[in-house]
Amino acid sequence: MKQPTSQSSHRTWLTALMLSALAAGCGGGDSGRDPILGSGATVVTPVPAAVAPAVTAVVPVNDSTGVALNHTLITAAFSEPVSLSGAGAFTLSCAAPCVAPAGSVTFDASQQLATFELAPTATLAPATNYTVTISNAKSLASGLAMASPYVWRFTTGITADTTRPRVSLTVPATTSPVPLTGVPANTAISAVFTEAMAPGSLNAASFTLTCASPCVSPPGAVSYSVARKTAFFKPSAALAVGTTYTATVIRAATDLARNQLAGNQAALPAASNHVWTFTTAAPTAPANVSVLSTRPAANAANVCTNASISATFSVPSGFEMDPATVSAASFSLSGPALTPVAVASVVLDDATGRTATLKPLAPLTAGVTYAAVVKGGVNGVRDLANPANPMAASYQWSFTAVNCTQPPVPSAIVLGAASTFASYGGTAGMTNQGIDTVINGDIGTTAVSTGVTGLHDTDGNVYTVTPLNDGAVNGSIYTYPPAPGNATTKAIADxxxxxAQNAYNQLVAMPPGAYAGAGELGLLTLAPGTYTSATSYKLTQGDLTLDAQGDPNAVFIFQMGSSLTVGIAGPTGARSIILANGAQAKNVFWQVGTSATINAAGGGFMKGTIIAQQAVTFSTAGNAKLTVLDGRALSLISGVTMVNTRINLP
Known part of the structure; x- marks a missing residue:
């Protein structure tokens, strides 16, 4: 973990600021501004100078590598609606002898998205560095222009993308063959995709909500979050209680390479719609959201200059926060004299949808005290309830930045022939219980084919399924004979x-790192690096945040001599991993000396490739709540057990 090398207590400007705010509050009248949440008194939020619009998310992400040659859409999301003017407002370039491809620029003000689309016959050049530049963007509200051009880079691979995108998670959850019951009538509907999507392909025609007569299918607003790869359908009013609705994302929804959706209505390689149904119950009671915790904590005096700032919300409705309301306009950072800090991004985590992370555009200044504000009130943050629950008042806290030493950065792990496997059952096989398990990737075992139960694959093979235990493998299953196992599947399984064993050995051979949290990872925020426990690691006291600090290639490695335990008992016992500031599931690795137990109570979002010597177990028999892993579950000498589990190969 990073260690501070100096501290500062320069808070003079902040003290004066707070005294001024208190004086204004005591003088009567609030000038129409939002109050700050405080203990025992309500004070007036100082209003910083207007902030220029900023780019908050881009695809391909900055410094990404291996970008597909037919990746024809370059997308940028803004902190607010802007106008783009001039021939050089959004450009794609490369160094000679490469010739920059021709393209056109479109802007969707309602979703605050700009897209550069390559000409119909154009493709990217292989193994080439590209630079994307956005300039001359002006706020439609204030007229302010971007402080400076926004520039990011990516490098292409040598192949095209022919993989269809899939829906990895829905709200309400996708259940089959019967509708999910008890869904609050004031819910919003969302679909998370396995890869970045073409924003223009997700609209009112491609994402619909219907119900059977005499119910009238509700209209709604469709939006897409670039940072979260999530589409939202928000009904114009609360749904009817006791009614069954059908949500559909049609096959015409495409990824950035124009591959159509592989839904749940046909087996791969066919494109199809993704359909899910649910039945409504009474809406949740109105209740304001609030800030539950912050990182850094209030008055922290040892915050690294390259840190990101986050706020986790308490959401009594049980819904996620509305990403359209969480932006640089509602989550801001300022220095002395309320000088605004330029922001690179403000995004919600994809695991819980309740943690907002602000990444400054440039490192903070050591010795300076900063103030962070999450805006409440009418124009502040709110949840996805319908109607939405706001945060009653703004929330402010301060901290001081210092220089920090940086831990060594580990290198990536080579998975080789195991890279296409979402799960591997070692020598013991693989068991699924429940009808909502979906594995997006291959699975395998060196056990005989009867060692796999409760699953079927896209090759038409069925492995001891029953009406109550039937999970889908969107890939192939590789086992030893007898049929459907054969000599070919045996060789691939071997x-x-x-x-997987070689990858495990690579992880063991990595130089050991810090003993994070004395074995308890809950409530920690960790930078890229290696974290080592001679015994076990637990994630039980709260969620774990992995902060890539803007580097999409940052690697996180967890070494442990014995077990990994995620979650605790009870209906709210699930724990999740939150990826922040470019962290990716494909770059997270868990080397487990014995066995791994992931959210035995059901639910939660795990991230990364788990390679365990012994068993990997998800949830517990009888749990209906979906447990999600974005990564891989690979057991070397034992098996993998799943109960209503979703595994998405990163």
């Missing part, structure tokens, strides 16, 4: 096990 190669995958050897590759």
């Amino acid at each position: 190669a995958a096990l050897n590759a």
Whole structure:
């Protein structure tokens, strides 16, 4: 973990600021401004100078590599609606002898998205560095222009993308074959995708909500979050209680390479719609959201200059926060004399939808005290309830930045023949219980084919399914004979096990790192690096945040001599991993000396590739709540057990 090397107590400007605010509050009248949440008194939020619009998310992400050659859409999301003017407002360039591809620029003000689309016959060049530049963007509200051009870079691979996108998670949850019951009538509907989507392909025609007569299918607003790869359908009013609705994302929804959606209505390789149904119950009671915790904590005096700032919300409705309301306009950072800090991004986490993270555009200044504000009130943050629950008042806290030493950065792990496997059952096989398990990737084992139960794959093979235990593998299943196992599937299973063992050995050989949290990872925020426990790691006291600090290639490695336990008992016992500031599930690795137990109570979002010597277990028999892993679950000498589990190969 990073260690501070100096401290500062320069808070003079902040003290004066707060005294001024208190004086204004005591003088009567609030000038129409939002109050700050405080203990025992309500004070007036100082209003900083207007902030220029900023780019908050881009695809491809900055410094990404291996970008597909047919990746024809370059997308940028803004902190507010802007206008783009001039021939050079949004450009894609590359160094000679490469010739920059021709393209056109479109802007969707309602979603605050700008897209550069390559000409119909154009493709990207292989193994080439590209630079994207956005300039001359002006706020439609204030007229302020971007402080400076926004520039990011990516490098192409050598192949095209032919993989269809899939829906990895829905709200309400996708259940089959019967509708999910008890869904609050004031819910919003959302679909999370396995990869970045073409924003223009997600609209009122491609994402619909219907119900059978005499119910009238509700109209609604469709939006897409670039940072979260999530589409939202928000009904114009609360839904009817006791009614069954059908949500559909049609096959015409495409990724950035124009591959159509692989839904749940046909087996791969066919494109199809993704359909899910639910039945409504009474709406949740109105209740304001609030800030539950912050990182850094209030008055922290040892915050690294490259830190990101986050706020986790308490959401009594049980819904996620509305990403359209969480932006640089509602979550801001200022220095002395209320000088605004330029923001690179403000995004919600994809695991819970309740933690907002602000990444400054440039490192903070050591010795300076900063104030962070999450805006409440009419124009502040709110949840996805319908109607939405706001935060009653703004929330402010301060901290001081210092220089920090940086831990060594580990290198990526080579998975080889195991890279296409979302799960591997070692020598013991793989068992699924429940009808909502979906594995987006291959699975395998060196056990005989009867060692796999409760699953079927896209090759038409069925492995001991029952009406109550039938999970879908959107890939192939590789086992030893007898049929459907054969000599070919045996060879592939052997190669995958050897590759997984080699990857495990790579992880063990990594130089050990810090003993994070004395074995308890809950409520920690960790920078890229290696974290080592001679015994076990637990994630039980709260969620874990992995902060890539803006580097999409940042690697996180967890080494442990024995077990990994995520979650605790009870209906609210699930724990999740939150990826922040470019962290990616494909760059997170868990080397487990014995066994791994992931959210035995059901639910939660796990991230990364788990390679365990012994068993990997998800949830517990009888749990209906979906447990999600974005990564891989690879057991070397035992098996993998799943109960209503979703695994998305990163």
